[in-house]
Amino acid sequence: MNFVDRGLVAVHKFRRWWSRRVLRQPWMLEQFGNPFLQESMLLDKARCEAYREAIFRTVKPGDVVVDLGAGTGLLSFFAAQAGARRVYALEMSKIADVTAELIEANAVRDRITLIRKNSRRARLPERCDVLVTETLSAFCFDTENTIEYVADARERFLKPGARIIPESADTFLLPFASQAFGAGRLPLPFYGIDFRPFRKRLFGEFGLVRASGKPFVALSQAALCYHIDFRKDIKNPTKTFVPFRITTDGRLDGFLGWFEARLCEGVTLSNSPYLPLTHWWQHCLPVAEQPSYRAGQMLLLCLDPNMVAGEAHWKYAVQPAISDSLPVRQE
Amino acid sequence: MNFVDRGLVAVHKFRRWWSRRVLRQPWMLEQFGNPFLQESMLLDKARCEAYREAIFRTVKPGDVVVDLGAGTGLLSFFAAQAGARRVYALEMSKIADVTAELIEANAVRDRITLIRKNSRRARLPERCDVLVTETLSAFCFDTENTIEYVADARERFLKPGARIIPESADTFLLPFASQAFGAGRLPLPFYGIDFRPFRKRLFGEFGLVRASGKPFVALSQAALCYHIDFRKDIKNPTKTFVPFRITTDGRLDGFLGWFEARLCEGVTLSNSPYLPLTHWWQHCLPVAEQPSYRAGQMLLLCLDPNMVAGEAHWKYAVQPAISDSLPVRQE
Numbered sequence: 001m002n003f004v005d006r007g008l009v010a011v012h013k014f015r016r017w018w019s020r021r022v023l024r025q026p027w028m029l030e031q032f033g034n035p036f037l038q039e040s041m042l043l044d045k046a047r048c049e050a051y052r053e054a055i056f057r058t059v060k061p062g063d064v065v066v067d068l069g070a071g072t073g074l075l076s077f078f079a080a081q082a083g084a085r086r087v088y089a090l091e092m093s094k095i096a097d098v099t100a101e102l103i104e105a106n107a108v109r110d111r112i113t114l115i116r117k118n119s120r121r122a123r124l125p126e127r128c129d130v131l132v133t134e135t136l137s138a139f140c141f142d143t144e145n146t147i148e149y150v151a152d153a154r155e156r157f158l159k160p161g162a163r164i165i166p167e168s169a170d171t172f173l174l175p176f177a178s179q180a181f182g183a184g185r186l187p188l189p190f191y192g193i194d195f196r197p198f199r200k201r202l203f204g205e206f207g208l209v210r211a212s213g214k215p216f217v218a219l220s221q222a223a224l225c226y227h228i229d230f231r232k233d234i235k236n237p238t239k240t241f242v243p244f245r246i247t248t249d250g251r252l253d254g255f256l257g258w259f260e261a262r263l264c265e266g267v268t269l270s271n272s273p274y275l276p277l278t279h280w281w282q283h284c285l286p287v288a289e290q291p292s293y294r295a296g297q298m299l300l301l302c303l304d305p306n307m308v309a310g311e312a313h314w315k316y317a318v319q320p321a322i323s324d325s326l327p328v329r330q331e
Numbered sequence: 332m333n334f335v336d337r338g339l340v341a342v343h344k345f346r347r348w349w350s351r352r353v354l355r356q357p358w359m360l361e362q363f364g365n366p367f368l369q370e371s372m373l374l375d376k377a378r379c380e381a382y383r384e385a386i387f388r389t390v391k392p393g394d395v396v397v398d399l400g401a402g403t404g405l406l407s408f409f410a411a412q413a414g415a416r417r418v419y420a421l422e423m424s425k426i427a428d429v430t431a432e433l434i435e436a437n438a439v440r441d442r443i444t445l446i447r448k449n450s451r452r453a454r455l456p457e458r459c460d461v462l463v464t465e466t467l468s469a470f471c472f473d474t475e476n477t478i479e480y481v482a483d484a485r486e487r488f489l490k491p492g493a494r495i496i497p498e499s500a501d502t503f504l505l506p507f508a509s510q511a512f513g514a515g516r517l518p519l520p521f522y523g524i525d526f527r528p529f530r531k532r533l534f535g536e537f538g539l540v541r542a543s544g545k546p547f548v549a550l551s552q553a554a555l556c557y558h559i560d561f562r563k564d565i566k567n568p569t570k571t572f573v574p575f576r577i578t579t580d581g582r583l584d585g586f587l588g589w590f591e592a593r594l595c596e597g598v599t600l601s602n603s604p605y606l607p608l609t610h611w612w613q614h615c616l617p618v619a620e621q622p623s624y625r626a627g628q629m630l631l632l633c634l635d636p637n638m639v640a641g642e643a644h645w646k647y648a649v650q651p652a653i654s655d656s657l658p659v660r661q662e
Binding site for chain 2: 036042081101102105207
């Protein structure tokens with residue numbers, strides 16, 4: 001890198017720092033402008049149909065609805081179809097250019113109001129009966145700062161007793177082995193070459209995997225990791241220890257994570273690896289070392305979302321628990 | 332956007348402009364540092380095994396080899412396994428941090444020399460017998476400026492009569508209809524909503540699709556679009572007109588593109604949609620309007636790679652050709 005380039009990189013870094021930490025504009029601002037990302041969400045039938053069902057069950061004719069992170073506005077259109085008198089669609093990314101055109105093309109400007117702002121800086125002219133949001137990540141809360149945005153919206157936008165979609169969500173973790181998508185997918189050695197330095201890079205941190213429909217071995221039962229209540233919570237989850245009792249002998253390739261959201265009474269939505277693949281795929285904490293465990297052993301996962309400006313930078317470490325007594329929580 | 336933010340966006344834009352146009356650093360510099368992208372290439376068996384075969388057939392014991400855009404260095408390791416006396420692995424992205432560790436871990440520092448530079452600014456201490464490169468895009472030449480990099484390397488790095496892998500490549504285009512991955516995948520109307528403004532955005536420009544193994548209707552035979560000879564070519568392909576004679580009645584969702592590369596005598600590699608999916612997927616020029624055609628009609632695609640700094644910004648338009656005489660090429 002020459003001198004000018006170094007200067008430009010520094011300016012770029014400063015710009016990102018300023019935008020994220022000072023202006024608090026998350027990565028989604030750029031990301032969600034991408035029509036291919038929007039398409040993957042629109043063509044995710046499990047997602048769209050569960051939300052449609054929940055909105056049709058929850059929104060009553062004449063209701064005022066707020067849609068946090070509206071994207072192309074699909075949920076706002078569902079709310080209008082369900083009879084909402086007015087929908088406030090909040091969308092700050094560039095996809096809102098298209099959303100405005102969709103509102104125009106469908107002649108619903110008198111019922112859907114697009115507000116191109118970060119919800120925290122927005123003000124609504126009236127309080128709402130229903131809040132609807134699909135700002136869920138593969139582990140529910142860790143990329144879009146959903147919990148804090150909902151908490152802020154609950155306080156400033158909603159009438160007392162207003163309904164929220166989703167109501168709540170549970171997140172799960174499962175220790176697994178898989179040749180198809182785990183650390184086992186990159187053989188050792190690889191074409192006769194020692195690829196461990198690359199494996200360390202690839203399997204050293206959190207990623208997403210397409211686990212649904214592919215073969216894997218669950219080394220234990222899935223453990224409930226966090227319970228999120230969108231009607232009450234105000235803060236993001238913090239560091240925790242998750243214990244697992246191994247039920248099947250095997251090599252540990254990593255931990256699969258997913259959520260199970262309760263959208264409303266009777267309607268749930270999940271990206272569990274035991275269900276067909278959604279656009280979320282699965283959250284995965286890979287373990288490059290692939291240690292082996294035997295049935296009956298206890299295993300302890302130290303897990304820290306390490307949230308910075310509403311975005312997780314996952315830290316995790318596996319500890320074999322020698323006795324089978326549950327560990328004491330430490331700070 | 333406030334005043335400070337506008338300034339920062341301007342700085343960011345200037346930085347990109349400077350980096351691309353002045354320093355001529357392409358997007359790959361950042362992109363290929365991503366271990367998940369590297370993984371998709373490493374786990375692409377068709378790619379790795381064809382290159383391995385071609386390298387084992389071409390590299391003779393004692394040869395000096397240059398690997399343009401080495402990535403993790405897989406092809407360099409293959410060349411060393413085939414008996415090369417010395418391999419110069421040129422890699423400018425951050426993945427070279429890992430490549431250096433791999434060379435160390437495999438104790439081949441005396442045979443593989445990593446050079447962390449854009450090949451155009453690199454100098455080699457000796458001329459080479461073989462050039463090997465896998466800097467191919469889904470349409471062969473359109474994202475990594477392969478043709479111009481190879482031309483430069485041919486002149487400055489190679490002995491007379493040196494072998495080049497790949498020797499040549501053909502690119503193909505096919506007019507198609509598909510509910511699975513074409514413009515047909517987003518139904519009209521969508522949940523009772525007029526989604527045309529979004530469709531126009533999504534299907535208005537070039538993208539990649541996973542067509543292999545999915546159902547589609549070919550409206551005509553595939554047409555040879557460009558022939559690339561890595562042993563001779565010095566410039567990127569330019570604007571062209573591709574005629575198709577419709578053989579099957581149907582709605583046009585777009586054009587699928589792919590390459591068929593001849594790595595060496597007897598070894599080919601292709602991302603044709605008629606073969607199993609590779610990490611390249613398929614090149615796709617979607618047509619949002621989905622016009623219908625009948626067997627016997629002629630169809631003319633005006634195609635312009637519109638290369639800027641070695642990267643295509645595809646422009647294309649479909650014209651029905653009324654008579655079945657071949658069109659006259661116009662500028």
